[in-house]
Amino acid sequence: MKLYGYWRSTTSYRVRIALNLKQVDHTHVSVNLVAGEQGSAAYRSINPGRGVPTLVLDDGRILTQSMAILDWLEETHPTPALLPSDPYERAQVRAAALTIATDIHPVNNLRVIGRLKAMGHSQDEAVVWMNDWMTQGLAAFAALIRPDTPFCFGDAPCLADICLVPQLYNAHRWGADLSALARLTEIEARCLELPAFAAARPEAQVDAT
Amino acid sequence: MKLYGYWRSTTSYRVRIALNLKQVDHTHVSVNLVAGEQGSAAYRSINPGRGVPTLVLDDGRILTQSMAILDWLEETHPTPALLPSDPYERAQVRAAALTIATDIHPVNNLRVIGRLKAMGHSQDEAVVWMNDWMTQGLAAFAALIRPDTPFCFGDAPCLADICLVPQLYNAHRWGADLSALARLTEIEARCLELPAFAAARPEAQVDAT
Numbered sequence: 001m002k003l004y005g006y007w008r009s010t011t012s013y014r015v016r017i018a019l020n021l022k023q024v025d026h027t028h029v030s031v032n033l034v035a036g037e038q039g040s041a042a043y044r045s046i047n048p049g050r051g052v053p054t055l056v057l058d059d060g061r062i063l064t065q066s067m068a069i070l071d072w073l074e075e076t077h078p079t080p081a082l083l084p085s086d087p088y089e090r091a092q093v094r095a096a097a098l099t100i101a102t103d104i105h106p107v108n109n110l111r112v113i114g115r116l117k118a119m120g121h122s123q124d125e126a127v128v129w130m131n132d133w134m135t136q137g138l139a140a141f142a143a144l145i146r147p148d149t150p151f152c153f154g155d156a157p158c159l160a161d162i163c164l165v166p167q168l169y170n171a172h173r174w175g176a177d178l179s180a181l182a183r184l185t186e187i188e189a190r191c192l193e194l195p196a197f198a199a200a201r202p203e204a205q206v207d208a209t
Numbered sequence: 210m211k212l213y214g215y216w217r218s219t220t221s222y223r224v225r226i227a228l229n230l231k232q233v234d235h236t237h238v239s240v241n242l243v244a245g246e247q248g249s250a251a252y253r254s255i256n257p258g259r260g261v262p263t264l265v266l267d268d269g270r271i272l273t274q275s276m277a278i279l280d281w282l283e284e285t286h287p288t289p290a291l292l293p294s295d296p297y298e299r300a301q302v303r304a305a306a307l308t309i310a311t312d313i314h315p316v317n318n319l320r321v322i323g324r325l326k327a328m329g330h331s332q333d334e335a336v337v338w339m340n341d342w343m344t345q346g347l348a349a350f351a352a353l354i355r356p357d358t359p360f361c362f363g364d365a366p367c368l369a370d371i372c373l374v375p376q377l378y379n380a381h382r383w384g385a386d387l388s389a390l391a392r393l394t395e396i397e398a399r400c401l402e403l404p405a406f407a408a409a410r411p412e413a414q415v416d417a418t
Contacts, residue, residue, distance in 0.1 A: 049308055064353070067307050067311070072297065090284065091272050095273045137258070
């Protein structure tokens with residue numbers, strides 16, 4: 001399968017981690033968001049929302065939206081499991097993951113920041129905007145995970161860790177104040193020691209500049 | 210179980226529809242977002258993200274994040290099904306639903322609009338902001354659903370319809386131009402003929418003003 005993504009895209013990063021954890025063979029196709037490649041007619045034909053990532057299966061079938069791709073991966077490649085088997089525990093993991101996927105990432109997306117700038121805001125104002133949503137959202141995330149496990153919810157990384165590590169990449173990038181969130185940066189360090197996470201890092205991608 | 214929500218909250222509206230479709234007994238507890246009740250210490254103790262909805266089960270267990278609640282409902286109350294059984298088809302439905310849940314709703318959330326106003330923008334500018342994200346995101350949604358079924362993906366409403374109808378409520382509220390999206394408003398009309406959707410409408414809630 002082919003993963004269309006961008007090195008710095010945190011949603012692409014999520015799917016890269018999951019593909020690596022589940023040892024699913026795939027090739028990367030770079031979509032340069034800064035150059036606007038997501039708006040090309042060719043890309044829009046596979047992803048009408050002009051977002052990354054897009055996963056194209058060997059038979060040509062197309063999957064979009066990172067959280068839907070992650071669910072599909074979990075259902076079709078169940079080992080190692082990214083979600084617990086108990087419905088209530090699954091919902092706890094999903095709620096934490098969605099705190100990042102719905103409350104943090106979308107408001108800091110490249111297109112939203114571009115829109116703020118088109119409305120007259122400076123880069124400095126955009127960075128304050130991003131960091132405020134990140135510190136607020138990550139504090140909520142920290143309150144939703146377990147307090148004392150090696151990873152967010154247990155002894156192995158799950159969907160919440162897969163969403164956390166890319167979001168923290170972005171938090172570091174923009175200098176968000178994570179001093180009150182040591183539990184999260186400790187989990188991040190533990191994740192990045194794993195080859196599946198390390199190989200998925202933005203800096204490790206072929207389109208990194 | 211108790212559903213903490215707000216009549217105009219589109220995420221609360223999603224869960225109300227699903228509870229009604231699955232005929233799950235529940236009581237509503239109003240959290241007045243405009244009055245800031247989501248920031249109270251009592252509410253933050255059950256929902257650290259200060260969002261609605263929150264579903265509190267009879268044994269006191271707590272579920273947050275509407276999309277996680279909907280997955281939990283689907284897993285614990287499978288009839289009628291809100292997702293197809295085939296993993297690829299499930300991913301298609303999820304991708305459409307997430308286009309609303311991640312690309313549209315979060316950027317138009319009350320707290321984001323409040324932030325824009327705190328940054329000096331007028332109500333008129335906020336409305337343009339909301340409507341632009343809605344028309345752009347709903348066009349992507351329309352490209353992801355089936356072209357010729359009574360509901361988004363078949364003969365019965367699914368997770369995509371459950372996300373669509375509340376988002377269209379918001380689109381109508383702010384006067385978004387839906388003239389190019391007749392397929393969506395036709396599906397909306399079909400949904401609202403069903404008692405489960407009609408009873409979940411914001412106007413039908415006890416806290417509606």
